[in-house]
Amino acid sequence: MGDGKTLHFDTQQIHAGSHPDPATGARQTPIYQTTAYVFRDADHAAKLFNLQEVGYIYSRLTNPTVAVLQERVATLEGGIGAVGCSSGHAAQIMALFPLMQPGMNIVASTRLYGGTITQFSQTIKRFGWSAKFVDFDDLDAVKDAIDDDTRAVFCESIANPGGYITDLDAISAISDQAGIPLIVDNTSATPYLCRPIEHGATLVVHSTTKYLTGNGTVTGGVVVDSGKFDWTANDKFPSLSQPEPAYHGLTFAEAFGPMAFTFHGIAIGLRDLGMTMNPQAAHYTLMGIETLSLRMDRHVENAQKVAAWLETDPRVDYVTYAGLPSSPYYDRISKICPKGAGALFTFAVKGGYDACVKLVDALEIFSHVANLGDTRSLIIHSASTTHRQLSVQQQEAAGAGPNVVRLSIGIEDADDLIADLDQALATATA
Structure with missing residues (x-):
């Protein structure tokens, strides 16, 4: 592994960030269930707290189990570093926190998870931030929405709930021209199907609760830093480009270079917001990632088969799966998600x-x-649940209208899933 060769994804998902435990030789990453770490001496402690040395202080900030997960996800995404946190929602706030100030805004896609729309349209107002929601298929509208106070552009690679695929190359070109970062939620795709950084994303966020863990056991989130954005190119990001009072005037971009965002996320974000991932959650997610490629191949295979069956059923109005040739997003698969269109989509039921x-x-x-991204197949009626707080117009814009259900296709036998949908549709439309 030290010969300079780039390892393939299937190898990285097992080995990245992981080494035998130096104390015991344990091959699987141990769960370091501890809150604090003994310093070698007073000088060691001072250097850690002054960010002059990297190490472990307190598990709100850093933990060895979480550190392995951070390195593994960053490696799989092609990033330079990552910050693990308590949930996908926490990851979104952690991503925005170093970028935003009161009065600033983000430009966000209308096709987002309902909870994200609520977080961006309501909750972030309490920080003095705001969001402008735009149809990201309308590139001119995205450009027009960006103003002098815009600090980020936000979208999902495969949008929840409809499974729409975003043209990340086109969107990143717009954000680059504006000199602001593009943040991509890659939860529905995972780095196996899509690597947003290769399409110009600055930051990638995940709800690790979903496909990365894959078994519905723990919640978690992660923010991956591409390391490619120049935070000093303008004066829009003072948290990273100007002296930080809490660290005696240290400037993160100057001190840490490409790792500035990652170090800020830990030293400021986790320190002050406390959205910490617990080590047991990190352990479960690490075990899940070991089989990510195997699971995603089966997820996609099943989704393709189920979606194709639904599209021909007379009890169904339409199916939104991008893997169907009838989808307006079908042509984006080869460019954005070359290994498949994921396993999340909606269909409209007559009635x-x-x-x-x-x-x-x-x-x-x-x-x-x-939930979504489980080995088990899941269903939800978004209009009455996850998108219930939105207006009918917002629901329709997000692809979660009242006649629509969302499917997250698991890794069971596809014929059994089709038979289950068949009998349920018979009941629903009788």
């Missing part, structure tokens, strides 16, 4: 809202849960 509710209640294999 509207009431038929959707009946469908959900009639399914036997599909689990009705507010």
